[in-house]
């Protein structure tokens with residue numbers, strides 16, 4: 001790698017709540033076969049921020065049971081407690097406060113308030129209400145939301161530290177359903193935009209990054225793959241490739257051909 005390239009990539013950090021991260025791939029910790037697979041896949045993904053469903057994962061609430069933090073220690077990873085399974089603002093706020101107690105005053109949370117069990121789409125009214133309460137309560141809120149540009153802006157204005165629009169429904173693996181909405185969200189944002197949910201394979205992650213998203217969060221695409229560790233590695237490469245392509249600036253799409261070896265200007 002040339003020195004110039006090395007510098008360009010080394011200085012390109014994702015900054016969340018004032019903290020820089022060299023990895024732009026955030027991973028979930030659910031759905032793995034066991035804690036060892038979680039550890040190996042997280043490592044292969046190169047993830048530095050890992051999200052944990054506080055209502056479903058033991059991070060100390062159940063002493064004597066296997067503890068996720070034994071394989072993903074908080075001195076190595078930024079633990080991002082999430083409110084998966086919450087369907088009301090009150091429930092989500094309560095869950096974040098529990099996480100803060102369990103993690104000794106840790107303020108960074110991923111807020112998700114779901115609308116129903118079939119779609120797992122966010123309930124945006126409850127999400128806005130919870131975000132407002134949590135920001136006032138001193139939390140650094142990364143917020144899962146729909147791919148609605150107006151709502152994304154509103155969540156940023158409330159004070160969320162990152163906005164996380166879905167690519168497609170959680171666990172669907174459908175990939176990015178509305179790239180123009182994501183583009184609009186990215187172009188208007190002053191906080192990191194991290195695609196969260198619905199990624200199916202590496203090309204989905206690369207497209208999100210090529211659109212200018214600041215990062216991608218995923219769980220099912222890795223944990224549900226035949227070989228989760230290999231898929232985690234693929235996702236790492238895809239996020240890095242997509243980011244580099246975004247920074248490099250793609251060529252414009254043209255309707256007609258233009259020769260790769262132009263003859264204009266050749267003498268004789």
Ligand SMILES: CC(=O)[C@@H](O)[C@H](O)COP(=O)(O)O
Pocket residue numbers: 027028029030051082084112169170171172173196197198199217218219220221
């Ligand atoms: C892990 C997590 O926080 C999920 O809520 C997230 O939305 C992931 O979705 P996928 O499983 O579709 O990647």
